Amino acid sequence: DSGVTQTPKHLITATGQRVTLRCSPRSGDLSVYWYQQSLDQGLQFLIQYYNGEERAKGNILERFSAQQFPDLHSELNLSSLELGDSALYFCASAKGSGILEQYFGPGTRLTVT
Amino acid sequence: EDQVTQSPEALRLQEGESSSLNCSYTVSGLRGLFWYRQDPGKGPEFLFTLYSAGEEKEKERLKATLTKKESFLHITAPKPEDSATYLCAASLLSGGSYIPTFGRGTSLIVHP
Numbered sequence: 001d002s003g004v005t006q007t008p009k010h011l012i013t014a015t016g017q018r019v020t021l022r023c024s025p026r027s028g029d030l031s032v033y034w035y036q037q038s039l040d041q042g043l044q045f046l047i048q049y050y051n052g053e054e055r056a057k058g059n060i061l062e063r064f065s066a067q068q069f070p071d072l073h074s075e076l077n078l079s080s081l082e083l084g085d086s087a088l089y090f091c092a093s094a095k096g097s098g099i100l101e102q103y104f105g106p107g108t109r110l111t112v113t
Numbered sequence: 114e115d116q117v118t119q120s121p122e123a124l125r126l127q128e129g130e131s132s133s134l135n136c137s138y139t140v141s142g143l144r145g146l147f148w149y150r151q152d153p154g155k156g157p158e159f160l161f162t163l164y165s166a167g168e169e170k171e172k173e174r175l176k177a178t179l180t181k182k183e184s185f186l187h188i189t190a191p192k193p194e195d196s197a198t199y200l201c202a203a204s205l206l207s208g209g210s211y212i213p214t215f216g217r218g219t220s221l222i223v224h225p
Contacts, residue, residue: 002156033213043157043200043215056210090156098211100147100202104156 003027004093004105012111018079021108025072025093031055032074033094033102034066038087049074050097081112117203119216126223129190134219136201137183144211146184148177149200151218157200191223 003026013019025032034046045058049068060066063081068074078085088109092102120135138146145164149157161170163179170177174195176187186199198218204211 002158004156042217045213045215048213056212057208058212088154092156098144098204100145100204100213101159101162102213103159107154107156109154 002103002105004091004103006089006091006105006108008108009106010109010111012113013081014113015081015083017081017112018077019081019110021076021078021089021091021110023074023076023091023093023105025074025091026103029093029095029103030072031094031097031099031102032068032072033092034060034074034076035090035092036087037090037107041087043090046076048097055097078110083112086110086112116205117201117214117216119199119201119219121219122217123220124222126188126191126221128192128223128225131187131189131191133188134186134199134221135183136186136216138201138203139182140203140205144204146179147202148184148186149202149215151198151200153198160199188221191221193223193225196221196223 005024007022030051033048037043046060047066048056066076088107090107092104094102117138148160151157161177166181174189178185198220200218202215205214
């Protein structure tokens with residue numbers, strides 16, 4: 001158990017819908033990273049927040065957005081969903097910024113039908 | 114172009130048959146090379162951080178090494194429970210920020 005929690009574990013929704021994924025980092029960690037993992041793309045970095053502020057952005061679509069709240073939990077919002085958005089979404093936490101010694105949550109499996 | 118490449122894509126070993134996984138990187142200004150283990154359907158699990166050429170880290174049957182161009186994950190006398198996908202990662206500078214970049218991974222299967 002990494003100490004990072006993610007909800008929900010599974011999500012099935014239809015094209016065009018909007019969903020919110022939630023992540024709680026390990027106690028004491030200030031950074032939250034979001035990743036998308038699909039079979040053909042591998043593990044892709046989406047976005048990072050550090051102590052409430054956006055710190056780095058990867059290949060995140062404009063339909064996707066995220067935020068980190070004062071209690072340090074984070075949410076990833078995915079809207080206008082397409083079939084190709086079906087994937088595993090992981091969040092990871094770390095003590096600082098720019099650090100890849102990260103601790104990953106169990107992931108949310110999103111299926112868009 | 115900065116990137117992280119792993120080989121082989123897949124590796125099958127017999128229990129006790131030692132081998133090495135490769136991670137090559139082309140990064141200007143490496144800020145650490147990281148190894149993770151991922152079991153199917155689960156989040157990656159952090160294994161090692163290497164910061165400078167010549168550095169080595171060990172954990173049970175795994176040893177990670179780093180040169181100026183690549184890193185190796187050596188697996189000595191593997192057991193079936195070592196079967197997993199092994200990912201390496203580096204921070205790549207992009208647009209003024211350091212972006213975590215993962216290789217595609219090596220899928221290791223150890224047969225009893």
